[in-house]
Amino acid sequence: xxxxxxxxxxxxxxxxxxxxxxxxxxxxxxxxxxxxxxxxxxxxxxxxxxxxxxxxxxxxxxxxxxxxxxxxxxxxxxxxxxxxxxxxxxxxxxxxxxxxxxxxxxxxxxxxxxxxxxxxxxxxxxxxxxxxxxxxxxxxx
Amino acid sequence: xxxxxxxxxxxxxxxxxxxxxxxxxxxxxxxxxxxxxxxxxxxxxxxxxxxxxxxxxxxxxxxxxxxxxxxxxxxxxxxxxxxxxxxxxxxxxxxxxxxxxxxxxxxxxxxxxxxxxxxxxxxxxxxxxxxxxxxxxxxxxxxxxxxxxxxxxxxx
Numbered sequence: 001x002x003x004x005x006x007x008x009x010x011x012x013x014x015x016x017x018x019x020x021x022x023x024x025x026x027x028x029x030x031x032x033x034x035x036x037x038x039x040x041x042x043x044x045x046x047x048x049x050x051x052x053x054x055x056x057x058x059x060x061x062x063x064x065x066x067x068x069x070x071x072x073x074x075x076x077x078x079x080x081x082x083x084x085x086x087x088x089x090x091x092x093x094x095x096x097x098x099x100x101x102x103x104x105x106x107x108x109x110x111x112x113x114x115x116x117x118x119x120x121x122x123x124x125x126x127x128x129x130x131x132x133x134x135x136x137x138x139x140x141x
Numbered sequence: 142x143x144x145x146x147x148x149x150x151x152x153x154x155x156x157x158x159x160x161x162x163x164x165x166x167x168x169x170x171x172x173x174x175x176x177x178x179x180x181x182x183x184x185x186x187x188x189x190x191x192x193x194x195x196x197x198x199x200x201x202x203x204x205x206x207x208x209x210x211x212x213x214x215x216x217x218x219x220x221x222x223x224x225x226x227x228x229x230x231x232x233x234x235x236x237x238x239x240x241x242x243x244x245x246x247x248x249x250x251x252x253x254x255x256x257x258x259x260x261x262x263x264x265x266x267x268x269x270x271x272x273x274x275x276x277x278x279x280x281x282x283x284x285x286x287x288x289x290x291x292x293x294x295x296x297x
Contacts, residue, residue: 003178006171008162012182015161016189022154023190024197029146031207032214034154036243037268044268056144058247060151065252067152068159077249078167079256081239090246090260092235094267097243098275100228101218104242105154107229108187113194114202114215121221122229129233134173137238 023110026057035106036061037097100125142209155248161186164248166240166256173237 023034030053032039039054068074081089097103100122102111107126111119162168162182171180204213236242241249241260249257 001178003171003180006168006178006180006182008168008182009185012161012163012185013189015157015159015163016186017193018157018160019154019186020157020190020193020197022150022157023194025153026147026150027197027201027207027213027215028204029208030143030150031201031209031211032147033216034150036247040243040247040265041268041272044265044272052144053147056148057151057154060148060153061155061158061244061247062251064152064155064159064248065164068156074159074252075162075165077165077254079240079254080167080170081256083256083259085238086256086259087263089235089239089241090263091267091270092231093239093242093246093260094264094269095271096228096231096233096235096267098228098268098271099224100230100232101225102229103232103244104236105244109190109194110198111216112187112191114198115195116216116219118216118219118221118225122225125226125229126233126236129230130173130237131175133234133237134170135176138170138174138177 019105019109020113023105023113027110033106033110035102035110037094037103038101038106041098096126143211146209154244155251157190158245158248161189164245164252166245169236169240169242169245173240 026032026034032053034057039057043051043054043058065074093103101107102119102122104126107119107122112123158164163186168180168182171178172183198215201213201215207213232242239260241257243264246257246260246264250261
């Protein structure tokens with residue numbers, strides 16, 4: 001059953017295209033994959049010697065809400081998870097994305113765009129785990 | 142120059158996440174709740190991004206250097222192994238619990254969201270723990286993939 005009151009096809013498609021253009025810029029101009037987990041992971045390995053672009057990209061993400069404020073009023077988010085839940089989730093997302101070499105942006109957006117079988121498997125895995133987790137939390141617990 | 146362009150890409154990426162609604166965890170959970178009231182918005186975000194991405198990576202693959210003259214760091218790994226699957230499953234569980242993945246969480250951190258601060262600190266701790274465990278494991282047993290190659294794949 002589709003939740004028509006929350007479904008935002010047009011703004012989501014528009015935002016998705018912006019994300020695609022940003023990923024296109026990073027690969028064509030900088031020669032880098034816009035995978036957020038990978039970019040942060042590289043910052044945690046100081047030997048990599050390519051900190052500047054990584055840091056600059058993350059700063060871009062961090063200032064986006066302030067830049068958005070100039071043009072529009074943001075809708076306040078609804079956050080259901082408690083603080084202990086956020087800690088558990090953060091640990092799983094941090095370790096999992098490094099072990100699995102990518103997240104929604106690296107495997108989901110860039111990997112699927114490259115038609116990578118590896119990223120397709122990763123995307124199916126984290127989607128399946130996400131569906132199962134929400135089913136358990138929302139409908140069983 | 143690399144940093145300036147990376148900043149602009151990050152800014153546009155972050156704005157895209159805000160416009161698409163993905164910085165709101167309830168939109169993510171709404172998408173993942175297929176047996177409840179399902180919000181398909183996330184599929185439109187991925188669809189829009191991949192539509193542009195397919196063209197970009199097709200162009201990128203033909204190039205030997207980036208516009209700024211640097212190397213093209215395009216992952217070449219094609220193998221499907223246990224770390225890829227187990228790591229992605231663990232990530233999916235955390236994603237479903239919080240409604241945050243790394244990108245939207247960092248953007249929400251930028252807007253000063255309390256829960257996002259807690260999530261990102263825990264996420265970085267998770268990455269550091271993984272790195273430490275990997276180093277320990279790496280010292281004992283040779284990884285199937287050379288470090289260099291896995292780094293490139295790790296950027297995905």
